[in-house]
Every structure is written in structure tokens, then in C-alpha cells.
Ligand code: HEC
């Protein structure tokens with residue numbers, strides 16, 4: 001598997017154009033849906049000053065790069081039989097996730113894990129992507145679903161076409177000839193160019209208009225009670241932030257606000273069954289815990305890599321009382337009590353949360369959702 005990506009133009013966005021290009025076919029194709037003379041703002045969106053984590057390496061967002069990324073993200077041409085796009089499994093209305101536990105891919109294929117929300121993926125220390133962190137960067141991640149036999153199908157196995165066949169297909173589409181020229185200076189589609197553009201679009205998807213953001217902006221400190229919160233929301237925030245040995249629920253140890261990104265050192269959380277049966281101890285990443293619910297308060301799909309939980313209450317019950325599976329070599333020690341192996345082996349943590357504390361935690365996590373990201377045209381399907 002790839003571990004590095006060669007990027008020729010370190011931090012030099014001028015290499016991403018825009019270059020002179022006759023966009024006649026692109027203008028026709030996306031007429032009324034994309035205004036190429038007045039692009040959406042992807043590159044200079046406002047980011048709260050308390051957000052400091054950023055996993056961008058050398059592929060800074062440009063408006064034209066992210067616009068090409070948006071088109072690629074929603075284009076079914078990226079699947080072998082033109083039936084599936086990234087947006088089929090990553091739906092804007094659900095935080096760029098999917099309500100089904102397993103998403104549908106090409107030719108009756110199903111994903112082996114649950115689709116992940118793609119909100120604020122940029123604002124995290126963890127640079128590895130997927131539940132089990134098998135992609136070493138977001139750039140590398142973006143062309144993996146295209147080559148997955150069950151997802152978009154350009155696998156090169158069992159007589160199926162491979163990525164080079166997709167690149168030839170894109171080279172023959174007029175609007176891509178124009179758009180690749182516009183962004184990269186010539187019309188050739190390459191894997192690297194797909195990766196840059198798709199990663200720019202995905203990194204641009206941000207959500208900072210939540211009740212939590214309003215509260216933090218005015219309090220100036222995560223640990224202060226927020227004046228815009230109910231008593232229950234403030235109680236839930238305190239429980240989230242404090243470790244178990246201070247009567248908290250310890251969530252902040254791994255899902256670190258204000259980004260709510262996963263601690264890169266996290267091991268698994270005891271959710272270890274695979275969708276098809278059997279065990280999977282490798283899942284040590286979670287998307288940001290922001291926007292678990294959409295702006296209508298609806299959960300953005302089932303939770304965890306295997307979609308085991310259909311409510312946040314079930315998730316909290318799981319953490320409240322962790323059951324030790326002796327076969328799990330990789331349970332994070334922070335979820336054992338006392339942390340680390342005790343006499344006779346570690347015990348799973350028992351937080352002893354009351355019903356009121358559990359609903360306070362839920363009330364707090366519900367404040368982490370925004371509204372703009374679900375409706376903003378810049379992240380919507382242009383086809
Ligand atoms: C058939 C459904 C499907 C399609 C199509 C699909 N994805 Fe995904 N995506 C998933 C699933 C399922 C996961 C989690 C897989 C895993 O971890 O094993 C995922 C994970 C991801 C992640 C990792 C997020 C994180 O926080 O680690 C990114 C980024 C992503 N997809 C982007 C894309 C892009 C870009 C495309 C199009 C080129 C795409 N996906 C196409 C289902 C899909």
C-alpha cells in the first residue's frame with residue numbers, strides 16, 4: 001500500500017492555476033449550477049480562532065481546485081457502470097454520511113464498514129484516514145474507493161477496468177479536458193490530480209455555526225459554563241470534559257474539543273464486531289463528534305464502524321459499562337478501571353452515570369451541530 005505521496009509543488013498554490021482555459025463545455029454542462037466567473041469561497045472561509053488543528057500538508061485549498069473536486073465528488077463517471085459517485089455514500093443532508101449501515105456500491109456491492117461523516121476532516125491532528133487508519137493521508141484516501149471492487153469498481157481485478165481506464169475515460173470527457181487545464185495547466189487526468197482536487201473539496205467541508213461555537217466564542221474558555229446553554233447542556237459539557245477519576249465520562253480524552261477530533265494515540269473502544277461476523281480490533285479512528293445530528297436533530301446515520309448503535313443513548317450505555325473481551329488485544333487502557341492491567345486482568349470502566357447524567361451528555365453533544373453545512377450550495381450536487 002502507498003505510504004507517501006509525491007507532491008511536486010510544496011505550498012505553492014500558484015501551481016494550481018487558474019490557468020487560461022476555454023470552459024465552453026463546462027459552462028454548458030453545469031449551466032445554472034456552477035458560475036465559473038464567480039466561484040464559491042472554499043479557500044478563505046472563516047475559521048474560529050480557537051480551532052488550531054489542521055492536517056493540510058502541501059495541498060492548500062483553492063477555489064478552482066475545490067470546484068473541480070466538487071464535480072468529481074458528485075460525478076457517477078467515477079464508477080465503472082456510471083451508477084455511483086462519492087456523494088451516493090456521503091450525502092450532504094446527513095453530514096456526508098449515509099443512513100444505511102452498509103452503503104450500496106457498484107453491481108450490488110456493499111461496503112464492509114459504515115460510511116463516515118466528512119465534516120471538519122481538515123481540523124484534526126490525525127493524518128490517517130478510514131476507521132482503521134489504513135490511508136496515510138486524505139489525498140491517498142480519495143482514490144481508494146474508486147479502486148474498491150465493491151464501491152466504485154475500478155479494481156483491475158476479475159476482468160474489471162483499473163484506475164488507468166478511468167483516467168482515459170476522464171481524458172475523453174470534454175468538460176474534464178477544460179477543467180484539468182484550468183486547474184493544472186494541461187488536460188491530462190492523473191491519479192495525483194484527482195487526489196489533490198478531491199482532497200481540497202473534502203477539506204473544505206466545514207461546520208462552525210453550532211450552539212457550541214456561539215457559546216465558546218462568548219465564553220472564551222471551554223471549561224467555563226456557556227451562557228447560551230441550558231443547565232443540562234452545561235452539565236453534559238462538564239461530564240464530557242472531565243476524566244472518570246474526577247467524576248466525568250472521559251470523552252474529551254479521545255474526542256478532543258473544540259475540534260472533537262480523535263486522539264491519534266487512541267486504541268479501539270471495545271466495539272469490535274465486524275458487519276459480516278467475526279471480530280475487528282483495528283478501528284481506532286472516529287470522525288469528529290461534531291454534527292452527529294443534522295440541523296433537524298436527526299441522527300446522521302448509525303454510529304460506529306459497524307453501525308452497531310442507532311441512538312447516542314446506546315453509545316453512552318456502552319461507555320458507561322465497558323465489557324472486557326479477553327480476545328481484544330487493543331482495547332484502549334483509558335476505558336479500563338483501574339487503567340491498565342489489574343489483579344486478574346483489567347476491568348472495564350463503570351462510570352455509574354445516572355439517567356439524568358446520560359441525558360445531559362446527549363443534550364451537550366446535540367449542541368455540536370451546525371446548519372449551514374447541510375444546505376450550502378457550495379457542497380451540493382452540481383449534476
Ligand atoms: C459505496 C460507498 C462509498 C463510496 C462510493 C465512497 N465512499 Fe468514502 N467511505 C465509505 C465508507 C464505508 C467509509 C469507511 C470505510 C472504512 O473505514 O473501511 C468511507 C470513508 C471515507 C473517508 C474517510 C473519512 C475519515 O474520517 O477517515 C473519506 C475521506 C471518504 N470516504 C471520501 C470519499 C471520496 C472522496 C469518495 C469518492 C472518490 C468516496 N469516499 C466514495 C463509503 C463510500
Ligand code: HEC
Pocket residue numbers: 117131249250251252253254255266267268269271272283284285286287289292302303304305306312315316319320332334335361
Ligand atoms: C479511549 C478513547 C475513547 C474514549 C475515552 C471515548 N471514545 Fe468514543 N470512540 C473512540 C473510537 C476509537 C471510536 C471509533 C470506534 C469504532 O467505530 O470502532 C469512537 C466512536 C465514538 C462514536 C461514534 C462516532 C461515529 O461517527 O459513528 C461516538 C458517538 C462516541 N465515540 C462517543 C463517545 C462518548 C460520548 C464518550 C464518552 C462517554 C467517548 N466516545 C469516549 C474512542 C474513544
